Amino acid sequence: MPKPVPAVRAQDLLVGYGGAPVCAPVTFTLQPGRALALVGANGAGKSTVLRAVIGLLEPVKGRLEVFGSEVDEREIGFRTQVSSVLDDDAYFPSLSVAEHLYLVARGHGVRDAWDRVDELLEEFGLTEHARALPVALSSGQRRRLLLAAGFARPRSLLVLDEPEQRLDRRMHARLMERLRAEKAAGGAVLVATHDPALVRGVADRALHVDEERCELLSAEDGAALIAQVPA
Amino acid sequence: MTSSETVDGTPAVLPGERGELPSAQAVRRFTAAAGRTRAGAGVGSLLSDVYYAVIMLAIAVGVALGVAQQLRVALPPAPAVAAPHGLNLPTLVTVLVAGLVGVLVSLAGRLGPVAAGGAEASWWLSLPVPRRGLLRPAARRLPLVAAAAGAVVVALLDAGLLADGGDRVLRAAAAGALGSVLLVLLAAVGQSLGVARRHTALVGDLVLAAAPLVAIGLTLAGTRVGALPVPSWPLLVVAAVVVVGLAAVVDRRLDRIPARTLRESGSVVTQAIGAVVSMDSRELGRALSAGSESPARRRISRLRTVRGATSALITADLVLLRRSSRHVVQLAVAALVPLLATVVPQLAAPAAVLLALLLSGMVAQSATAEGARRGEMAPVLDRALPLAAKTVRRLRMVVPGGVMLVWNLVVFAGLGRWAADVPGWLALAVAGTPVWAAGAVRAAYRPAPDWNKPLVSTPMGALPTGVASVIARGPDVLVLGLLPTWIAVLLRTVSPTLLLVQAALAVVAVLISSSLATGGVMDWMARQQELLEEEKKKTGARTGRP
Numbered sequence: 001m002p003k004p005v006p007a008v009r010a011q012d013l014l015v016g017y018g019g020a021p022v023c024a025p026v027t028f029t030l031q032p033g034r035a036l037a038l039v040g041a042n043g044a045g046k047s048t049v050l051r052a053v054i055g056l057l058e059p060v061k062g063r064l065e066v067f068g069s070e071v072d073e074r075e076i077g078f079r080t081q082v083s084s085v086l087d088d089d090a091y092f093p094s095l096s097v098a099e100h101l102y103l104v105a106r107g108h109g110v111r112d113a114w115d116r117v118d119e120l121l122e123e124f125g126l127t128e129h130a131r132a133l134p135v136a137l138s139s140g141q142r143r144r145l146l147l148a149a150g151f152a153r154p155r156s157l158l159v160l161d162e163p164e165q166r167l168d169r170r171m172h173a174r175l176m177e178r179l180r181a182e183k184a185a186g187g188a189v190l191v192a193t194h195d196p197a198l199v200r201g202v203a204d205r206a207l208h209v210d211e212e213r214c215e216l217l218s219a220e221d222g223a224a225l226i227a228q229v230p231a
Numbered sequence: 232m233t234s235s236e237t238v239d240g241t242p243a244v245l246p247g248e249r250g251e252l253p254s255a256q257a258v259r260r261f262t263a264a265a266g267r268t269r270a271g272a273g274v275g276s277l278l279s280d281v282y283y284a285v286i287m288l289a290i291a292v293g294v295a296l297g298v299a300q301q302l303r304v305a306l307p308p309a310p311a312v313a314a315p316h317g318l319n320l321p322t323l324v325t326v327l328v329a330g331l332v333g334v335l336v337s338l339a340g341r342l343g344p345v346a347a348g349g350a351e352a353s354w355w356l357s358l359p360v361p362r363r364g365l366l367r368p369a370a371r372r373l374p375l376v377a378a379a380a381g382a383v384v385v386a387l388l389d390a391g392l393l394a395d396g397g398d399r400v401l402r403a404a405a406a407g408a409l410g411s412v413l414l415v416l417l418a419a420v421g422q423s424l425g426v427a428r429r430h431t432a433l434v435g436d437l438v439l440a441a442a443p444l445v446a447i448g449l450t451l452a453g454t455r456v457g458a459l460p461v462p463s464w465p466l467l468v469v470a471a472v473v474v475v476g477l478a479a480v481v482d483r484r485l486d487r488i489p490a491r492t493l494r495e496s497g498s499v500v501t502q503a504i505g506a507v508v509s510m511d512s513r514e515l516g517r518a519l520s521a522g523s524e525s526p527a528r529r530r531i532s533r534l535r536t537v538r539g540a541t542s543a544l545i546t547a548d549l550v551l552l553r554r555s556s557r558h559v560v561q562l563a564v565a566a567l568v569p570l571l572a573t574v575v576p577q578l579a580a581p582a583a584v585l586l587a588l589l590l591s592g593m594v595a596q597s598a599t600a601e602g603a604r605r606g607e608m609a610p611v612l613d614r615a616l617p618l619a620a621k622t623v624r625r626l627r628m629v630v631p632g633g634v635m636l637v638w639n640l641v642v643f644a645g646l647g648r649w650a651a652d653v654p655g656w657l658a659l660a661v662a663g664t665p666v667w668a669a670g671a672v673r674a675a676y677r678p679a680p681d682w683n684k685p686l687v688s689t690p691m692g693a694l695p696t697g698v699a700s701v702i703a704r705g706p707d708v709l710v711l712g713l714l715p716t717w718i719a720v721l722l723r724t725v726s727p728t729l730l731l732v733q734a735a736l737a738v739v740a741v742l743i744s745s746s747l748a749t750g751g752v753m754d755w756m757a758r759q760q761e762l763l764e765e766e767k768k769k770t771g772a773r774t775g776r777p
Contacts, residue, residue, distance in 0.1 A: 032243055056491050073490050080359040081242060090349035094266035100354065107258055107358035111250035120246075133269070149354075154242035154249060186243035 005068040007032050007157045007188030008053055013062035015045060015052045021060050022048050026214040028207050032156065035179065035189035037203035039222045044209045046192035047086070047161050053190060054084045054159050066157065080108070083155035085146050085163060091134035097121070097145055098130040101152050108153035116152060123178075124148040125171060140166040151178065157188045164195040176201045196223035255364020258355065295387055302391035306577045318574045322449055322456040324388045326571075328407075330442040330564070331384060335377055335411055337435025337557075339418035340428050341499060341519050344373040345481075345488055348497030356490045363485040366493070370485055374415045374478070381411025393459055403461045409470045416477040422492060423484035436560045443567030450574050509682070510702060512597070513604050513675065520557060540616040541626060547612055548602030548630040558598035562634065565595035566641050573649035584649065585720045588642065593709065595638050596671040599631035603675035624672060624745045632668035639664050646720070655725035659716060662730055665737035666712035669744035674705020712740035 008030040016022040023045030030036045038046040051057040052064060055073030064071050067081055091100060098117055105113035121127045124144040129137060137145065143166045150158060163175055172195075179189055179202040193199060199206055199222045206222020208215050217225065253261075306320075345366055347356060355365050385407025390400045418431050449455070462470065499518050506514035532550050537543045552558060572578045572587035606613050606627065613623050639660035647656030680702070684695035715733035719725045 074487060076359045079357055088353040090353045092262060092350040094269040099265050103354060106253060109250050109252040110246060111248040116247045152246060154245045156243040182244060
């Protein structure tokens with residue numbers, strides 16, 4: 001049987017801004033159906049690694065492949081495969097919550113998009129706010145809208161930047177469930193997080209991102225590290 | 232949620248059955264339709280907007296024609312014999328057009344020229360639909376604005392300064408429009424090829440800086456342009472074909488523009504539009520500077536001049552200015568404008584020189600106060616250092632003062648040559664320097680306008696009360712504090728009395744700009760009036776008299 005193409009393969013990848021790296025080189029492979037958690041202190045470079053993986057930042061050095069090809073978010077195929085939820089807080093002021101989700105689902109060719117939107121609204125506790133405009137939402141509700149949008153579309157790789165931020169306990173548990181289901185369905189998950197429960201409950205491995213040295217750890221060690229790292 | 236194999240790009244996780252992908256136009260239409268539904272805008276509102284736009288355009292054309300006519304009437308005829316180190320008007324206009332080229336390229340680089348801001352970047356760019364269809368309206372916007380601006384400015388220069396008419400002005404306007412579109416489209420091709428925005432902006436800045444230097448060179452060499460080179464109609468048709476071809480190339484390459492540059496440019500455009508709408512020149516400067524500088528430095532400044540809190544603040548301001556190429560270019564170009572005005576015989580009248588000095592001086596002094604502007608926005612250093620707020624204000628005048636002293640000496644040496652008294656004008660330059668620095672710092676620390684106050688009718692339309700006085704903070708000190716300089720320019724002579732008064736006003740200007748009060752002079756007067764009324768009432772109550 002042929003070996004599956006890794007969802008992400010980074011070899012001595014150096015990321016940063018204006019040619020200046022923000023952390024040590026990272027090397028990791030993420031297979032479909034697996035989850036990798038990026039852990040480390042604030043400003044260590046976790047989000048910068050994620051931005052490079054989704055093509056919003058050119059690597060300073062090293063090799064980075066997503067599903068066997070060099071990262072190029074200009075390619076439609078890349079955008080079909082990779083779903084990302086970063087900390088963007090920009091919305092169309094005149095589109096309601098439901099319409100934002102419909103735009104994503106329908107934009108990715110999902111049939112019966114309104115049915116999928118209704119399911120996601122229910123799951124992310126946004127049904128009551130379906131007709132609300134983004135300006136009327138709290139920061140937690142806007143966060144849930146972003147997360148729901150990440151799940152509204154087909155994907156093979158899900159990239160999340162601190163998805164646990166601004167979520168209550170119930171929503172946090174649902175997110176964990178969702179991410180486990182994602183893996184079971186064959187999707188790969190790459191997540192930057194400060195949440196030990198998320199690392200233990202979802203991730204198969206953890207990558208410690210640091211200025212001095214980046215190393216792969218077990219999920220348990222990754223979760224333990226979060227407790228030691230200063231915020 | 233269903234799962235499938237990851238074969239041939241089929242996503243592994245499908246939230247539902249997959250159908251056909253919508254077209255980019257359908258995505259745009261869906262977003263626009265939802266917006267229209269909630270905007271509550273009917274046909275009446277649309278017609279009203281169109282009517283308003285047409286009226287505004289007509290007024291703008293009328294004002295432009297009026298200015299051109301005024302210039303024609305006001306300008307004296309060219310002297311029969313050219314001065315040995317003079318510049319004629321066609322040469323000056325050619326140099327101004329070259330400067331316009333620099334401004335356009337610089338702005339095109341800073342604004343994208345293709346951009347996708349905020350929500351569009353977050354919600355559209357990740358969709359697997361061809362980006363060309365999504366970005367097409369955004370890609371048309373800047374070339375069209377550039378065409379309109381290029382046509383109006385070139386036509387105004389040709390009709391106003393060179394007194395050309397009819398067909399020639401039309402051809403000049405067409406050339407201005409086509410040339411402007413061509414430049415923006417070239418910048419767009421560069422953007423699609425991965426040329427960094429700051430590199431395009433730098434090219435524009437260099438062209439802008441070179442234009443007046445070339446003019447000075449031509450003046451010294453005694454070389455003159457006979458007439459503004461205006462292309463013939465057949466050549467304009469060829470240029471139009473080239474522009475259409477280039478537009479098609481840009482359209483085809485829209486798919487190749489990376490999301491990161493679209494996002495960066497979009498953020499700058501959004502910030503710049505917000506600044507223009509709220510008439511905040513500080514914010515506009517910040518928007519145009521954002522991302523156009525290298526995000527990392529090759530060399531870390533050792534800050535060797537830092538000896539304590541005072542020198543730390545001054546050093547920080549100096550480093551900021553040194554690192555902003557846009558502001559250095561702004562200073563150099565602004566210094567050459569009044570010099571050019573003095574060497575063109577038709578413009579060398581006192582009123583024209585005064586106007587050139589005032590406008591270019593305001594442009595120059597605003598370039599020197601980057602430290603103060605940043606300090607006003609995020610007073611990190613101000614709070615970290617053990618310095619009183621008033622002292623911080625005074626220290627913030629040091630860098631603008633030093634830079635404006637050099638600027639003033641260069642410009643006033645030229646004015647001294649024009650007025651045949653170089654030492655006297657240099658003395659006036661030194662005496663007036665603190666006023667420029669005070670104006671720059673006062674403008675940098677002005678409070679944000681309060682847009683919630685009742686509207687009043689102004690020549691610029693309905694504005695909340697107090698907005699004009701906020702905008703005037705800084706320029707008010709310049710206009711009043713440099714009164715002796717303006718009088719000297721109008722009389723074309725410097726007297727000891729004017730020098731003394733100028734030095735005294737410089738001290739007053741520095742004191743005013745050191746003040747932490749946020750109200751303007753009018754606010755102060757209104758407050759004094761209120762206090763007087765209160766005092767009268769109290770006195771009346773004590774004596775039993777009304």
